[in-house]
Amino acid sequence: MIGSLLLPELKQLIRDKDFAQLRDILVEFPAPDLAELLDDLEPADTVVLLRILPQDVAAEVFEHIPISGQEELLQALGDVDVAKILNELAADDRTALLEELPAKATQRMLGLLSPEKRKVASELLGYPKDSVGRRMTPAYVAIERGWTVGQVLEHLRRVGRLQQRTVLHQLYVVDKDGRLVDWVRLQTLVVAEADQPVAELFEGTDLSLKATDNQESAVAAFQKYDVTVL
Structure with a gap:
């Protein structure tokens, strides 16, 4: 829908180099709609947007x-633009892209990441293909x-403001060594009383997989526990 309505206008704005108005129009639409729009544009115009x-x-x-x-x-964009996008991608989405690239291209992309993001990307790519680790x-x-x-909930508000892409569907209870103890659903928290101990709301189930497990194991766990992330 967005493509058929806006495509002629956007192409004209690109030709006119009216980038300020282009930006004002585009930021009003959800990311999935914009991604569909890019499919209808020439690669050079997509790069501009x-x-x-x-x-x-x-x-x-x-x-x-x-x-x-x-x-x-990635082939059409310059290194500076590629670096900006790669460093902003969620870790699992970045891994899904990098594992599909030829080895030489993957090494180039890794070189464009910040040291922190490169360390995470290298660790995830180090897990076997089709393993849970590749999607962490x-x-x-x-x-x-x-x-x-x-x-x-106050902690959640602080984290949500600082890390927009943090997974919030389930919250994980960890001990002082970072080991998983239990977990609680966000939907359970939002209807509970503020002074209620969160320990009373724990699910009490072992919601965990090994990083080396295959991805089919994750699908089975999603269905068993009725969750969207593990």
Whole structure:
């Protein structure tokens, strides 16, 4: 829908180099819609649009483009633009892209990442193909056993503001060594009383997999526990 309505106008704005108005129009639309729009543009025009979008928005749009389209864009974009997008991608989306590239291209992409992001990407790519490890993300919310619901929600608000892409569907209770103790659903927290101990809401199930398990194991666990992340 967005493509058929806006495509002629956007192409004209690109020809006119009216990038300020282009940006104002594009930022009003959700990332999935913008990704569909890029499919209808020539690669050169797609590059223009990705460059004028805010960095975090461009990365989110890029995540919704099919892998084959992502590969084409990486070839069309310069290193500076590629670095901006790759460093903003969620870790699991970045891994999904890198594992499809030829080895030489993957090494080039890794070289464009910040040291911290490169370390994470290299670790995830080090797991066997089709393993759970290839789809992991380091972004999750850890909480403490002794907190109340109110304390958890306040912590969640702080984390959500600082890390927009952190997984928030489930919150994980960890011990002082970072080992998983239990977990709680966000939907359970939001209807509980603020002074209720969060420990009373724990699921009490072993929601974990080994990084070397195959991805079919993850699918089975999703279905068993009725969750969207593990």
